[in-house]
Amino acid sequence: MPRKAKTQTRSSLSQYYNASMFRADTWNRIKNLCQRLAEGRGRPDDLEAVSSLIEQVSPMEEYFAFPGRLVVLQIKSLFRDEAYEELFALVNKIVGALMSESYRRKHINLHSIIDVSEQDEEEAEDNDERIRRRPYFEVLIVDDISHAQQRQQRDSLTDFRRDEDAFTYEPIFVPSFEDALIAVLFNPAIQSVVIRFGFKLRSAHNMPVLNRYLMQAQLENLDDLEPQDYGVALADVVNAMRPELDLYLVTDQAVEDIAGRVGDACRRVFYNREDFLELHTNILRGVDARYDTPFFTALKQYSKQPTGVFHAMPISRGKSIAKSHWIKDMGEFYGMNIFLAETSATSGGLDSLLEPHGPIKKAQEMAARAFGARKTFFATNGTSTCNKIVVQALVRPGDIVLVDRDCHKSHHYGMVLSGAEVIYLDSFPLHQYSMYGAVPLREIKKILLELKAAGKLHRVKMLLLTNCTFDGIVYNVERYMEECLAIKPDLVFLWDEAWFGFARFGPTYRTRTAMHSADTLRKKYKSEAYRTLYAKKQKELAKVKDGDIDGLLEKHLYPDPDKVRIRAYATQSTHKTLTALRQGSMIHMYDQDFNSKVEESFHEAYMTHTSTSPNYQILASLDVGRRQVELEGFDLVQKQVELAMVLRQRVSTHPLLSKHFKVLTVRDMIPAEHRQSGIESYYDPERGWNEIWDAWSGDEFCLDATRVTLFVGGTGLDGDTFKNDVLMDQYGIQINKTSRNTVLFMTNIGTTRSSIAYLIEILVKIAKDLEERTEDMNGPERRVHEKKVHSLTHELPPLPDFSRFHDAFRPDPNGTTPEGDMRTAFFLAYAEEECEYLGLTDGTLAKAMEEGRQVVSATFIIPYPPGFPILVPGQVVSDEIIEFLRNLDVKEIHGYRSDLGLRVFTEDALVRSAERMRGK
Numbered sequence: 001m002p003r004k005a006k007t008q009t010r011s012s013l014s015q016y017y018n019a020s021m022f023r024a025d026t027w028n029r030i031k032n033l034c035q036r037l038a039e040g041r042g043r044p045d046d047l048e049a050v051s052s053l054i055e056q057v058s059p060m061e062e063y064f065a066f067p068g069r070l071v072v073l074q075i076k077s078l079f080r081d082e083a084y085e086e087l088f089a090l091v092n093k094i095v096g097a098l099m100s101e102s103y104r105r106k107h108i109n110l111h112s113i114i115d116v117s118e119q120d121e122e123e124a125e126d127n128d129e130r131i132r133r134r135p136y137f138e139v140l141i142v143d144d145i146s147h148a149q150q151r152q153q154r155d156s157l158t159d160f161r162r163d164e165d166a167f168t169y170e171p172i173f174v175p176s177f178e179d180a181l182i183a184v185l186f187n188p189a190i191q192s193v194v195i196r197f198g199f200k201l202r203s204a205h206n207m208p209v210l211n212r213y214l215m216q217a218q219l220e221n222l223d224d225l226e227p228q229d230y231g232v233a234l235a236d237v238v239n240a241m242r243p244e245l246d247l248y249l250v251t252d253q254a255v256e257d258i259a260g261r262v263g264d265a266c267r268r269v270f271y272n273r274e275d276f277l278e279l280h281t282n283i284l285r286g287v288d289a290r291y292d293t294p295f296f297t298a299l300k301q302y303s304k305q306p307t308g309v310f311h312a313m314p315i316s317r318g319k320s321i322a323k324s325h326w327i328k329d330m331g332e333f334y335g336m337n338i339f340l341a342e343t344s345a346t347s348g349g350l351d352s353l354l355e356p357h358g359p360i361k362k363a364q365e366m367a368a369r370a371f372g373a374r375k376t377f378f379a380t381n382g383t384s385t386c387n388k389i390v391v392q393a394l395v396r397p398g399d400i401v402l403v404d405r406d407c408h409k410s411h412h413y414g415m416v417l418s419g420a421e422v423i424y425l426d427s428f429p430l431h432q433y434s435m436y437g438a439v440p441l442r443e444i445k446k447i448l449l450e451l452k453a454a455g456k457l458h459r460v461k462m463l464l465l466t467n468c469t470f471d472g473i474v475y476n477v478e479r480y481m482e483e484c485l486a487i488k489p490d491l492v493f494l495w496d497e498a499w500f501g502f503a504r505f506g507p508t509y510r511t512r513t514a515m516h517s518a519d520t521l522r523k524k525y526k527s528e529a530y531r532t533l534y535a536k537k538q539k540e541l542a543k544v545k546d547g548d549i550d551g552l553l554e555k556h557l558y559p560d561p562d563k564v565r566i567r568a569y570a571t572q573s574t575h576k577t578l579t580a581l582r583q584g585s586m587i588h589m590y591d592q593d594f595n596s597k598v599e600e601s602f603h604e605a606y607m608t609h610t611s612t613s614p615n616y617q618i619l620a621s622l623d624v625g626r627r628q629v630e631l632e633g634f635d636l637v638q639k640q641v642e643l644a645m646v647l648r649q650r651v652s653t654h655p656l657l658s659k660h661f662k663v664l665t666v667r668d669m670i671p672a673e674h675r676q677s678g679i680e681s682y683y684d685p686e687r688g689w690n691e692i693w694d695a696w697s698g699d700e701f702c703l704d705a706t707r708v709t710l711f712v713g714g715t716g717l718d719g720d721t722f723k724n725d726v727l728m729d730q731y732g733i734q735i736n737k738t739s740r741n742t743v744l745f746m747t748n749i750g751t752t753r754s755s756i757a758y759l760i761e762i763l764v765k766i767a768k769d770l771e772e773r774t775e776d777m778n779g780p781e782r783r784v785h786e787k788k789v790h791s792l793t794h795e796l797p798p799l800p801d802f803s804r805f806h807d808a809f810r811p812d813p814n815g816t817t818p819e820g821d822m823r824t825a826f827f828l829a830y831a832e833e834e835c836e837y838l839g840l841t842d843g844t845l846a847k848a849m850e851e852g853r854q855v856v857s858a859t860f861i862i863p864y865p866p867g868f869p870i871l872v873p874g875q876v877v878s879d880e881i882i883e884f885l886r887n888l889d890v891k892e893i894h895g896y897r898s899d900l901g902l903r904v905f906t907e908d909a910l911v912r913s914a915e916r917m918r919g920k
Helices: 003-015 019-038 046-057 068-080 084-100 110-114 147-158 177-186 208-217 227-241 255-262 276-291 294-304 316-322 328-334 359-371 382-394 409-418 441-453 477-487 501-505 514-525 528-541 549-553 594-609 616-653 655-660 693-698 719-731 753-775 779-793 822-828 844-850 879-887 907-919
Strands: 136-142 168-174 190-195 246-251 268-271 375-379 400-404 421-425 460-466 473-475 492-496 567-572 585-591 701-703 707-711 742-746 835-838 862-864 892-894 902-905
Touching (some): 019 046, 019 084, 136 177, 147 168, 168 177, 168 190, 177 190, 177 227, 276 616, 294 359, 294 616, 316 328, 359 616, 382 409, 409 822, 441 460, 441 477, 477 514, 514 567, 514 585, 616 707, 616 753, 719 742, 822 907, 835 844, 902 907
Parallel strands (some): 136 168, 136 190, 492 567
Antiparallel strands (some): 473 701, 707 742, 835 902
C-alpha cells in the first residue's frame, strides 16, 4: 500500500470516540480483507492494509485475555507465511467469539483457538452446562516479567480452579504503571487488579486512541515518584478511576507500613511472592461480595417455599390466577415466578422496608457502598416521593430554602408540605430552543450573601438543584458546594439526580455526582494542605470591604475547615437510567450530622411517604441493579456514552441529515461565560473528537453526552408533533422530552449499536420524505411551510423568569430578600370563595392587569413542555408570563382550564391573607 494510504488509516483513528469500538471494527475489517485473500480475490493494496491493521490492533490485545498476545503472534506468523486460508479461519473464529462473547461462557482454550482445524461443536445441555455459564471476568496483574514467567504464574493461578467455583477468570499481564491504567479503563472485563512491586512507569505503546485513556486518568507528577512508591500510587489512581475493582497489593516492603498507607483502596496486602491459592480464593471472594444480592436471593428462596396463604393479597402465590377461568392469560403473560414471589409478609426470610433488619438492610448497605454514600434507602414509588421524604425530614416551617425554579414538580409540592419559605432561583434561558439551562453559581452566592446581610442566614436550611437537568446540563457540584459552604458552613444540599444514576460508574461523570463530591470535600477539608490554602485565601479576602457583595462574587470562596459540615443528599430514579422496575428509586446521603440531627425526623418522613405494602419485585430489582453496575456498570456506561457520540457524529457528517437537522452542541446549550475550558462541541467534522476532560474538571457547567438534543425547527414541525405524529406513530420510536423546536434522544445502558443505526435510518427516511414534499409543493403550500419554519426558528416567545411572591404571602414584605410562604397560598386556594377565574382569551385578564391590579396565581400552572411550573400559588402574574402562555402551542397545561382561564385569588382574599401574615 502506498505511504499515503497508511497515513489515512492512522488518521481515521480520530473518528472513533474510544478504543472499544475501534477494536471491534478493526477486527471486522481484518476479517473481511483476509476473506478476500483466502478466496483469491485480493486487491493490490490488501496486503499492506492487513499488515497495517494488525499492527494497530496488536498493542490493544495486550490488555485482554482474549484473543490475547499469543493469538496475535500466530496471526502475524500465518500472514508472513501467506497461509491465507488458515489466517481467515483463525480470524473468523476470533471475530465470531468477540462479537457473540462466547469466549466468556467457557474457559479460554488457546489450543482450540490456534488450531483452526478443530471445529466448534454445540455442547449439549448436561451437568457441565452450569460451569459453562458461570460469570467470567479477567484479572490484571501488574508486573514486568518475561512471557515465560507470565505463563508460569497464569498456570499457578488457574490450576486452583474447581468446578464448584461460582466464577471463572483469566489473568492478563502488563509491565508498567501507564499500561495498568490503560487496561482498567479500556478493558471492562477486569474485576480484580494484582499490583506487584517490579513494574515500570511508562508504557511502550503510543496510539492516539489509547493515549485518550491516559488523558482520562489526569495524571500529574508521575516522574516525581520513586519506584518503591509505584504500587501505592497505582492503587490510589485505580481506586479513584474504578472504585468498584478489587485491588491486591504485593510488596517487598514492610507490609504493616504499606497497609496503613493504602487505606481502603486495597482489599488485601501480600508480602513478597504471594500464596497463589490464597490469592485465588481472595479474588473469587472479592467478586462474590459484589455479586451477592441479599434481598433478591431471599425473595427467590421464599418463592420456592410451600406456604399456606392466610393474609391479604389473593394474587399471592398466584392462587387467584391459577384458579380463575377468565384471567389465566395474565399468568401466561407474566409467568408464575412473579406471583410466587408476591406477598405482604415480612417473615420467611424476607424483611420490612419500613424497619429493615435483614436482607433489605444489607441490600441498602451494599447500595450505599456501590454509590459512594454513607447511607442509602430504597423507595418503591419513585423519586417524586424520595424528594418529599428528604425535604420533610430536613425542613421545618419557616426555614428558608433556595430552589431551582425549573426543577421537578415534586420539589415544589415538597415546599408546600414542609412549610418552607421559598426563594426561587432562575436558570439561564435558552430562548432560541424554548428551554432552560441551570442556575449560575453567581446568582446563588448573591442570594446567600444578601440573606447574610439581612441577618437571615441562620434560617437558610437547604439548596435544592437538579443535576443533571433533563436536557443534560451538569453542575460543577464540588465547586458549588464549596463556595456555598464558605458562606453557610452547615448548608444542606439536595441534588436531584433522577436522570444521573448511571454517572457513578463512569470515571469522568463520577466527579460531578453529589456523593463523590461530598466525599472529596470532606477529605479535602481534613488535610493540612487545605488549612494552609484557607489561611492564604482569608488574607486575600480581608482586602474586600465589609458588605461589598459584588467584590465577594468575583472571588472563589473557601469554607472554614473548623466550621464546615458536609451534608449532601441525592435522590435517584434508578429505574430511569439503570436496571430496575418502574418506580424503583434510591435516596443516597452523605450527611455528617445525620445521626445527631436527622435520623429521627428522617425515619418519620420515610414512614409518612412509604407504603406499608411495598412491591417486593421492585425492591429485588434495585438489589439486582446494584449488582449489575458494580460488576459491569463501567462497561455499560462507557458504551452508552460511546453510542451517543456516534449518533452526534453521524448526524453532523451525513449530508442529508445535517441539511435538515442539527445536534445541539455544548456551545448551543451552555453560554460561553460558563465554559471556562472554551470547548464548543464534542465532535467536529474537520478535527474529529475533542477532549472533554478539561471541561468536566473545571467548567461551571458541562453537557451530558448521553443526551442528544436534535433541533427540528427546519422541518416545519414542532417538537411535540415530530415526537408523536412522526417518530412514534410512523416508526415506533419513543422519546420523553421535547421543546417547541427540539426533541431529545437519550441513550442508556440498554442502548445498542443496532438501535442507533435504526434511528439514523429513520431520520434519513424523514429527511428524504421532507425533501420530496418540499419539492412537490405549489406556491401557497411553500409559503405556509416557510412560515412554519420561520415561526419555529425565529418567532420564539422569550422564557419568563420567576416574577415574585405577592406581599400577602411574604413573611417580610419590606425586607430585601424575596422568600415567600407558598404553603399559605396553596391551602388558601382550597376555599372556592377566595378564588376566581380570569380568561386569557376573553380579555378579562388583560383588563385587570391594565387597570393596575396585581393578579396572583392560586394554583400551579405547568405546561408540557417545558414541564415545570410557570406559575406557583402566591406568585404575581407578570406580562412576560402571560405573553409566554399566549404563545404556547402545546396541548397539555396542567392547572389551566381553557374554558375558564387562570385561577387567581380575589383582591379581598389577598387583603385578608396579608392581614393574617402580618398577624404572625
